[in-house]
Amino acid sequence: MAVDSVAVEASGLCRRYGRRWALVDVSLRVPLATVVMVTGRNGSGKSTLLRVLATAIRADRGGARVLGYDCRTQRDAVRRSVALLGHYSYLYEALTPLDNLAIAARFLWPRGGGPSPRALLEEVGLADRADDPVSTFSAGMRKRLSLARTLLQDAPVVLLDEPYGQLDPPGFRLVDGLLGRLKQSGRTVLMATHLLERGSAICDQAVVLEQGRLVWSGPAAQVPEASSAALPAGAPR
């Protein structure tokens, strides 16, 4: 695989919290315009992997590159290339959805331009609550707003950590639609999820993490048979 066709490349990534290793020697290569499912049990290191790739945290060992930019030394270039939907909503509770998106837009597009915040709110089904404080929102509505904020970034690499979490059935369809659209537009997506069937229907590739180690990778369609819950420790990659 040529280097310029690789969107995300990690080699020997290790990260620890205190004395516990959350990622151990994780290496992976994600080609451009690929949708990858990252799965594994709770605490297996999925969120940590995405946060390291988004440069929210630093790896203790190993390295990663996003679109050729080094996550350690070219942090700003990586951040311009990546949008992260994380466990935290990254929203100001006291402000309205429009305020939140406008604040992000001013940093992303200092000279104006970029996607319209109102159009994004329309897309995620929050247009009628655009002027209410986020503190009055349910968990599902916050997730929808976080999705809108992620889309606002219009980044070539999108990292989604449990995008279906807290959403209702129409919300699931919303995420399915967004993933389809991102895939069609040639974005590279890494999606951490426990919803194996849903993920394998949408994603091209999959990786399985277990206790911080990458224990399986392959076509997403094969993941249900080799799900993280069924994988023994040290299973072939």
Place this chain on the structure above:
Amino acid sequence: MSPVVAAIRKDLLLQWRTRAQVLAIFVFGASALLLFSFAIGPDAEALRLHAAGFLWLALLLSSTLTLAESFQSEMEQRAFEGLLLLPASPRALYYGKAIANWLQLTLVGAGLVPFMVVLYDAGTTRLLGLAGILVLGAAGLSAPGTLYAAMTAQARARQTLLPLLLFPLVVPVLLSAVKATSLLILGDPMGQLRPWTLLLACFDLIHWALCGLLFDRVVED
């Protein structure tokens, strides 16, 4: 729009939407002034003599609430991290927040002055000079305070840590602000106001320059 202006707009909007807290901080400062006056007793001369010191102590105590509060909304849903990942420049975010905190502290200080005049019988006709000292003193509290508030925002004992770290660092600011304010209230026969004001301005310059440089290291993992 420059990133610093975008950051100032963001912080002023946050302060406006949570203005009830600003009012609470002002009431806290006014209560402190009232209690200090009780501690001195009815001696009018002693009250006047200590008025400037108590004004700045009240503002210093209020500032720890203002500064801690300014990072509370950033940490609730890690909104600050979200801005860093856009990416927004840490330095722009720092100066935006420090300027917004400076404005808020100046407003609280200006609101406390009439209380000081009434409670301590410590008026001055040099209002412009007093306003200048308030602006410079608030700047001297805001710059290091914003840096330390960011450092302690995620600590478990942040309410204790922030004053512990901040108070020793702002002693020169406090000394020069108190001295300059005293000279305005009690008179300045030796012409000492100018050197004290210059000293205060120098500390401000050092704090604003250094803290802006250090902020990046404080907020990045």
